Amino acid sequence: MMKYDMLTILGPTATGKTQLAARMAHRLNGEVLSADSRQIYRGMDLGTGKDLADYVVEGSRVPCHLVDIANAGEQYNVFEFQRQFILAYEDILSRGKFPVFCGGSGLYLEAVLKGYRLTQVPSDKSRRAELSQFSLEELTEILKGYKSVHNTSDTETKNRAIRAIEIEEYLRSNPDLNFEFPSLNSLIVGVQFDRDTRRERITARLKQRLKEGMIEEVRGLLDGGLNPDDLTYYGLEYKYVTLFLIGELSREEMFERLNIAIHQFAKRQMTWFRKMEKEGFVIHWLDGFMPMEEKVAFIDRLLF
RNA sequence: GGUGCCAUAGCUCAGUUGGUAGAGCAACGGACUGAAAAUCCGUGUGUCCCUAGUUCGAUUCUUGGUGGCACCA
Numbered sequence: 018m019m020k021y022d023m024l025t026i027l028g029p030t031a032t033g034k035t036q037l038a039a040r041m042a043h044r045l046n047g048e049v050l051s052a053d054s055r056q057i058y059r060g061m062d063l064g065t066g067k068d069l070a071d072y073v074v075e076g077s078r079v080p081c082h083l084v085d086i087a088n089a090g091e092q093y094n095v096f097e098f099q100r101q102f103i104l105a106y107e108d109i110l111s112r113g114k115f116p117v118f119c120g121g122s123g124l125y126l127e128a129v130l131k132g133y134r135l136t137q138v139p140s141d142k143s144r145r146a147e148l149s150q151f152s153l154e155e156l157t158e159i160l161k162g163y164k165s166v167h168n169t170s171d172t173e174t175k176n177r178a179i180r181a182i183e184i185e186e187y188l189r190s191n192p193d194l195n196f197e198f199p200s201l202n203s204l205i206v207g208v209q210f211d212r213d214t215r216r217e218r219i220t221a222r223l224k225q226r227l228k229e230g231m232i233e234e235v236r237g238l239l240d241g242g243l244n245p246d247d248l249t250y251y252g253l254e255y256k257y258v259t260l261f262l263i264g265e266l267s268r269e270e271m272f273e274r275l276n277i278a279i280h281q282f283a284k285r286q287m288t289w290f291r292k293m294e295k296e297g298f299v300i301h302w303l304d305g306f307m308p309m310e311e312k313v314a315f316i317d318r319l320l321f
Numbered sequence: 322g323g324u325g326c327c328a329u330a331g332c333u334c335a336g337u338u339g340g341u342a343g344a345g346c347a348a349c350g351g352a353c354u355g356a357a358a359a360u361c362c363g364u365g366u367g368u369c370c371c372u373a374g375u376u377c378g379a380u381u382c383u384u385g386g387u388g389g390c391a392c393c394a
Contacts, residue, residue, distance in 0.1 A: 094355045124357050133354050168360040252358040282358055
């Protein structure tokens, strides 16, 4: 009998997580829930490594949730992700299927696995009008009075700062509204390669995706009316290819800097996973070089 | 072949009027609860090309090599 409600497969980029997740879902009569903060966007495929072929196992297609659920350029966030996760999760259970959660976005993985308490916070027009009288510096001070501001993403623009303050004030005046996110008893498996291999794989995959039309994909998004700043904000592929397309980087600089940025990203992902382990999550790591059948057997032994 | 310039961190280079050296990038470690592929913090990892001198002391000055670049043949 199964000891867990869910199987989670995580790991840094370019480790073959998705194929393994699809394989396990196929085996367990399950469906995949993606934990990827960029694959949620439609039309962002090559640059996010969204490969639909990964979901085809032995000729049948494993259903996949939380991919292609927002338009490129739209705003998305952890709260929204958590909300949509639970809907998809319950839908999967109601159909008697087994959920396999798979991805590399640490914050999104943790929001689900740890059950972050996040509340729907409505916008408050009159409060926003009041706050908009303040300068960005003053807003930053107000926000600091509510919480420790650990990075600048909340205080880069007045709109962001006002929203952050709005959330803090709402939570303070409505302390009972925090809803309990169900605690999930998930088996967590991590896939990783040694550092040198990880880097080689990232570089090889980047070259491959450039050949497959990644630049054209980004050009298409720009032609479709997306603002270069919005695309740049998505980071990595979308950032550096956009900078190349608007003439700020040569093709060679784009490749080199993007390659480095992806290596650095993979490192940050590993830092996040180590933090999760320090907090008490048990991640059963397996070597990416292990043949698929052995990976499956490894997970089977843990599941049953 | 001759002349000149250069050789310092993984890379590009600075510097030491002679007291064993530091920037950028890379690399490494960390943080993270409403944009997270974002954002932010920390760390110098070194036969200062080799050799022989001068000197209390040489990465620095001198000799001779080696390698690279430029110009002249």
